[in-house]
Amino acid sequence: MNPVYSIAPHAKFLTTLADRVIDGTLLGGWDNSGPFGLSDVTIVLPTRRARLTLAEIFAERGVGLLPDIRTFGGEDKEEEPFLPPIDVSILPAPVSLVERRLVLSRLVSLWAVSDDGRQALASPPNAAEVLKLAESLGGLIDDLAAEGCTPQQLDAIVPADLATNWQQTLKFLQIVFRAWPEILGERQKADKSVLRNERLLRQAMAAPLVYGDKPVIAAGSTGSIPATAALLKAIAALPHGAVVLPGVDTTLSAAAHETLLDPISNSHGHPQYGLAKLLRTLGQTMGNVIELADADHARTVLVRHALALSPDTAYWAQNRLAPNQLTAAGKGLTLLSARTEDEEARAIALAARDGLVRGKSVGIVTPDQNLARRIAAELGRFDIRVDDAAGAPLFHAPAGRLLRQILALATRNFAPVDLMAILRNRACVLGTSRAEISPVADLVEMGVLRGQRPNPGVTGLRALLTANVDETTKYPVRRLTSADAAAIEILLTRLEQAMAPLMTALSQAHLTAGGFVDALLAANERIANADIGGAAELALWGREVRAQGAEGITFEPVGLDGVLQALMQGFEVRNVMARRDDIAIWGQLEARLQNPDLLIIAALNEDIWPEAADPGPWLSRQMRLAAGLEPPERKAGLAAHDFAMALGNGEIIVAFSERLGTSPAIASRLVQRLEAFAGEATGTLWRQRGEKWLAEARALDATAAPRAASMPVPNPPPSIRPRRLSITEIETLFRSPYDLYAKHVLNLKPMDPLGEEAGGRERGSIIHDIFGRFVEEGNDVMAANALATLNELAQDGFSGLDAIGERRDIWMRRFTTAAQLFLDFERGRNHLVCQRHAERSGKWDLQLSQPFTLSGRADRIDEMLDGTLEIIDFKTGTPPGPGEMKRFEAPQLLLEAAMAHVGAFADIAAADTSNLSYIKIGLGPDAFIEKPFALDDGFDLMGAADEAAIRMQRHVAEFLFNQRPMIPRLFPLSNQRYAGAYDHLARTAEWSLTAGEDSA
Incomplete structure (x- = not known):
C-alpha cells in the first residue's frame, strides 16, 4: 500500500498539489522529464472548478502537455475511464x-x-x-x-x-x-445516488486494468461516501497510485485517532472524524500520513487547538499560544460581526471590492444562497458581476416569480393586488409589448381598481369599467374615456383568454401534478416574455412534470403556491452572463480546495454553518445509527473541516450576523471556539479589523443626521380657500385646518389601498345604507315581513363586499341580529313618529362677509307627531363623549339641527329639533340604546344649535376668509388612535408632542 499524503490548511491546496506532481514527489519515481512527462499522469479531483483551476496552475508553470484531470464519478461520456473489453452491464437511466x-x-x-x-x-x-x-x-x-x-x-x-x-x-x-x-x-x-456509487465502484474495479503502472493521484476528497472511499483505496493500491487528503491533522496521537472513531465519544462533529474514518478504510493511521506542506504554521496550530476534541478543551490553558504565535496566527484574519444580513452582505461587498482594487483575486464562500444573492446584488452597485456558483432556485427566479403571480391571479380570482402585480411585471407582455401594456395598466389601476372593490373574476372588473364610463355614476379617482375603456377591454380579454386553461383546471374538484403544471404553463406561455430569466430552466422543469402525466397524488385546488414550490424544489437557474474570473461566490466544498488572495467565508452563524443537526421526519437520530447511517451531526463535522481548511488562507474574513431576519442569531460554534481559545484580547483585535468594513457599510447609504421637520404653516390666499364645506368637515376645521388646505387647496385626496379588505368602516357604511334604503323605500317597521325585507336588502348590500362567501355569511348572520334590534328600537318609538327620513342631504347657503355653503347628510331626520324633529346619528364606532358634546367639540348633530331649523334639508319643512341622539349599531349590551346629546348647563337644544352655528361661522371667517395659517392639529382629539388622512403629508410624527407615544 502506498503512503497517504496530506496538504495542511495553511498551504494552497491545488498549488501545492501541482508542485508536488511536477517535482515528482507524488509520482513514486515515475519519469516525468521532458515536455510530455506528465501526459500519462491522471489526477482525480472532487469538482470541475478545481479541475479547471489545477489546469491553469500547470499551464502557468510551463507544463507542456497537461495531465489527464478528472472528477470523481464523472459523467459517462466525458470523464468516466475507458473500460477494458470486459462484460459490463449497461447502467439504467437515472430517475x-x-x-x-x-x-x-x-x-x-x-x-x-x-x-x-x-x-x-x-x-x-x-x-x-x-x-x-x-x-x-x-x-x-x-x-x-x-x-x-x-x-x-x-x-x-x-x-x-x-x-x-x-x-x-x-x-x-x-x-x-x-x-x-x-x-x-x-x-x-x-436513483442517481445508486448510479453514482456504481460508477465509482466500476472505476475502482477497473483502475488496475485502465491505469496499470501509470501514476494516478486522487486529491481533495474526504471519502465521506463509501463508494468514493473504495475508489480512493483502489487508487492507493496501484503501483504508482497516491491519495492526497485535505488537512489531515498529523499531530493527532494514535489514542486521539481511536477516540475519533469510538462511537461512544460521539465525535462526528469533529473536523478530523471523516478523515480518520477514511484512513481506517485505507488501512492507514495518522502517523503514516505524509505532510506535503511546509512546517506547521501558527494559524493551523491555532485552528486545530480551537477545534479540538471535547476532552482536549480542558488543556486549552496550557496549550494556548504565546503572544508572538498568536500575532502570527492572526495576521490577515478579520472577524466581521454585522448587525444584520443586509449589513453583512454590504460589508463583504466593500471588502471584496477593495481586494479587487488591490489587484487580488477574491473568493466568497457561503452555504446561504440568500446571502449569496445579497452579496452579488451589493457588488452590482460597483458594476462587479460575480459568478454565484449556486445560482438561484427556480421558484425565486424571474420565470418562477411570474408563474407564482399567474397562479395567485387565478386562485384569488383576479383580485386587485394580484392583477396589478402581474400587469406591472415587466415580463408580462400578453402577446404584445410592455410599451402597450404599461399605459393600460395605469388606466386599470386608477380608473377601475382604486377606491373600488370589484366582484370576483373578469366579470367584476368589467362591471366597474362600465360603471366608470357611465357618467351618471360617481367615480372617486379617474373618469375613463371611451377610448380608455376600449383599451382596457382589449387587455382584459387577452388576459382572460390567457388564463382560461388555468381557470378551467382550478374549477375541477381534484388536480394531478401534471394537469396542474400543464394548465399553469399554458397560461404562462401566453403571458410571459420568452426572454425572461430562467425561461429555459422553467421549460425543462415543465417537460419533466408533464412527462409524468397523471403520476403522483391528486389534490384539491387549494394551497397551490405550496404545491408549486414543492414541485420546483431542486431546480436551479444558473448564471449565463459573462462574469469576471478574479472573483467568485462558491459553496462550502470549495473552501477546502480554492485559495484566492482574499477568501471571505460568510454566514458563519449557528444552524447555517454548520447547519442544524436535523435527522428529518422519517428516522430519529438513534434509528439512523441503528440502521447503519451516520447521525445528522456528521454534516457538522464536514462543515468544521471546510472551516478549518478555509482558515488556512493567508488573508481571510470570517463574517456572521447578529440577527437573521427578525430574530436574534449567534455566531457559529466554530467561531466561538476560535475566539475562546485565542482569548478575549485577540478576539477583540480581530473584530476591530472588521469594524472598518462595517463602518463603511453603514456609511454607504447613510445620510446626514436627520433633522425633524417643523410644523407646516401654509398660508394660501383667502381667494383659493374653500367656500363650501360639509358638516363633518366643520369638525376638521376646528381640529386641523391643514387637512382642509391639503384637500381643497392642494386638491389631494386620500387614495384607498389597492385591494383593501373590507373592515368595520365599510361594513358600517353598508349597514347605514341598508337601514336608509329600508326607510326611504317606505317599508313599515311594524310589518310582519320587516326583518325579511331588511335581510333581502342586506344580501344585495353585502354582495360585492368580499369574494369569500364564508365571510359574507358571517356578516349576514350578525346583521340579522342587528336588524332585529333595529326593528325593536323603531317599534318602541313608532307611536311618536309621524314620518321617517333617511340619508337626507341638505344645503345651507350663508351670507357672511362672503358667501359660504354648508352641506350635509343626516342619517335620520324623523318628523314627530308633536311637530318637532328628531335627528339620529347611527354609529358603528364609538359616539362622542358627554364632555366633547358639552364643549361643542362634536358639532355635527347640532349643525344638522341648525340646518333643519331653516329648512335646509330637502322635503323637510323648517322646524325645531326636540331631540338629538346617537344610536350604536352592534351586538353588544349598548347596541341600539339611545344616547341623547349632552348639553352644557344654560343651553337648551336649539340654543346649543345656534351656538354651534355661531362658532362654525367664526371659524369659517377666521380660517377661510382671512390670511391666517392653516396649521395642522390645532385642537387634536386626545384619544385618537388612528392616523389622520394627511398626517403623513404634514410629517406630524416629527414635530407633534404626541410623537412616539404608545397608542396601544
Whole structure:
C-alpha cells in the first residue's frame, strides 16, 4: 500500500498539489522529464472548478502537455475511464427528481390516510406537505445508497424501543424500501445516488486494468461516501497510485485517532472524524500520513487547538499560544460581526471590492444562497458581476416569480393586488409589448381598481369599467374615456383568454401534478416574455412534470403556491452572463480546495454553518445509527473541516450576523471556539479589523443626521380657500385646518389601498345604507315581513363586499341580529313618529362677509307627531363623549339641527329639533340604546344649535376668509388612535408632542 499524503490548511491546496506532481514527489519515481512527462499522469479531483483551476496552475508553470484531470464519478461520456473489453452491464437511466417525488408522494398519501399513518402524523398533511415528505423520503433513500446500506438494515431497529408514531413510520419505511427497487426495475431506471456509487465502484474495479503502472493521484476528497472511499483505496493500491487528503491533522496521537472513531465519544462533529474514518478504510493511521506542506504554521496550530476534541478543551490553558504565535496566527484574519444580513452582505461587498482594487483575486464562500444573492446584488452597485456558483432556485427566479403571480391571479380570482402585480411585471407582455401594456395598466389601476372593490373574476372588473364610463355614476379617482375603456377591454380579454386553461383546471374538484403544471404553463406561455430569466430552466422543469402525466397524488385546488414550490424544489437557474474570473461566490466544498488572495467565508452563524443537526421526519437520530447511517451531526463535522481548511488562507474574513431576519442569531460554534481559545484580547483585535468594513457599510447609504421637520404653516390666499364645506368637515376645521388646505387647496385626496379588505368602516357604511334604503323605500317597521325585507336588502348590500362567501355569511348572520334590534328600537318609538327620513342631504347657503355653503347628510331626520324633529346619528364606532358634546367639540348633530331649523334639508319643512341622539349599531349590551346629546348647563337644544352655528361661522371667517395659517392639529382629539388622512403629508410624527407615544 502506498503512503497517504496530506496538504495542511495553511498551504494552497491545488498549488501545492501541482508542485508536488511536477517535482515528482507524488509520482513514486515515475519519469516525468521532458515536455510530455506528465501526459500519462491522471489526477482525480472532487469538482470541475478545481479541475479547471489545477489546469491553469500547470499551464502557468510551463507544463507542456497537461495531465489527464478528472472528477470523481464523472459523467459517462466525458470523464468516466475507458473500460477494458470486459462484460459490463449497461447502467439504467437515472430517475428524475420529479418522477421520484411524484411516485413517492402517492405512497406517502396512501399511508397518511391509513390507520398507521394517522397514528404517526399529528394531522393529515396537505398536498404540499405530502410532496415535501416525499422529497425527504427520497433524500433518505439517497442517504442509504451513499452509506452503502441496504433496506434490510432497517430490521436492526427494534420497534419495542420506539414510540408509537416511530413504530408506524418504521413499518411504512420497510414497505417502501422493499417496494422502491421493484418500482424502479419496472421503469428500467435507478436513483442517481445508486448510479453514482456504481460508477465509482466500476472505476475502482477497473483502475488496475485502465491505469496499470501509470501514476494516478486522487486529491481533495474526504471519502465521506463509501463508494468514493473504495475508489480512493483502489487508487492507493496501484503501483504508482497516491491519495492526497485535505488537512489531515498529523499531530493527532494514535489514542486521539481511536477516540475519533469510538462511537461512544460521539465525535462526528469533529473536523478530523471523516478523515480518520477514511484512513481506517485505507488501512492507514495518522502517523503514516505524509505532510506535503511546509512546517506547521501558527494559524493551523491555532485552528486545530480551537477545534479540538471535547476532552482536549480542558488543556486549552496550557496549550494556548504565546503572544508572538498568536500575532502570527492572526495576521490577515478579520472577524466581521454585522448587525444584520443586509449589513453583512454590504460589508463583504466593500471588502471584496477593495481586494479587487488591490489587484487580488477574491473568493466568497457561503452555504446561504440568500446571502449569496445579497452579496452579488451589493457588488452590482460597483458594476462587479460575480459568478454565484449556486445560482438561484427556480421558484425565486424571474420565470418562477411570474408563474407564482399567474397562479395567485387565478386562485384569488383576479383580485386587485394580484392583477396589478402581474400587469406591472415587466415580463408580462400578453402577446404584445410592455410599451402597450404599461399605459393600460395605469388606466386599470386608477380608473377601475382604486377606491373600488370589484366582484370576483373578469366579470367584476368589467362591471366597474362600465360603471366608470357611465357618467351618471360617481367615480372617486379617474373618469375613463371611451377610448380608455376600449383599451382596457382589449387587455382584459387577452388576459382572460390567457388564463382560461388555468381557470378551467382550478374549477375541477381534484388536480394531478401534471394537469396542474400543464394548465399553469399554458397560461404562462401566453403571458410571459420568452426572454425572461430562467425561461429555459422553467421549460425543462415543465417537460419533466408533464412527462409524468397523471403520476403522483391528486389534490384539491387549494394551497397551490405550496404545491408549486414543492414541485420546483431542486431546480436551479444558473448564471449565463459573462462574469469576471478574479472573483467568485462558491459553496462550502470549495473552501477546502480554492485559495484566492482574499477568501471571505460568510454566514458563519449557528444552524447555517454548520447547519442544524436535523435527522428529518422519517428516522430519529438513534434509528439512523441503528440502521447503519451516520447521525445528522456528521454534516457538522464536514462543515468544521471546510472551516478549518478555509482558515488556512493567508488573508481571510470570517463574517456572521447578529440577527437573521427578525430574530436574534449567534455566531457559529466554530467561531466561538476560535475566539475562546485565542482569548478575549485577540478576539477583540480581530473584530476591530472588521469594524472598518462595517463602518463603511453603514456609511454607504447613510445620510446626514436627520433633522425633524417643523410644523407646516401654509398660508394660501383667502381667494383659493374653500367656500363650501360639509358638516363633518366643520369638525376638521376646528381640529386641523391643514387637512382642509391639503384637500381643497392642494386638491389631494386620500387614495384607498389597492385591494383593501373590507373592515368595520365599510361594513358600517353598508349597514347605514341598508337601514336608509329600508326607510326611504317606505317599508313599515311594524310589518310582519320587516326583518325579511331588511335581510333581502342586506344580501344585495353585502354582495360585492368580499369574494369569500364564508365571510359574507358571517356578516349576514350578525346583521340579522342587528336588524332585529333595529326593528325593536323603531317599534318602541313608532307611536311618536309621524314620518321617517333617511340619508337626507341638505344645503345651507350663508351670507357672511362672503358667501359660504354648508352641506350635509343626516342619517335620520324623523318628523314627530308633536311637530318637532328628531335627528339620529347611527354609529358603528364609538359616539362622542358627554364632555366633547358639552364643549361643542362634536358639532355635527347640532349643525344638522341648525340646518333643519331653516329648512335646509330637502322635503323637510323648517322646524325645531326636540331631540338629538346617537344610536350604536352592534351586538353588544349598548347596541341600539339611545344616547341623547349632552348639553352644557344654560343651553337648551336649539340654543346649543345656534351656538354651534355661531362658532362654525367664526371659524369659517377666521380660517377661510382671512390670511391666517392653516396649521395642522390645532385642537387634536386626545384619544385618537388612528392616523389622520394627511398626517403623513404634514410629517406630524416629527414635530407633534404626541410623537412616539404608545397608542396601544
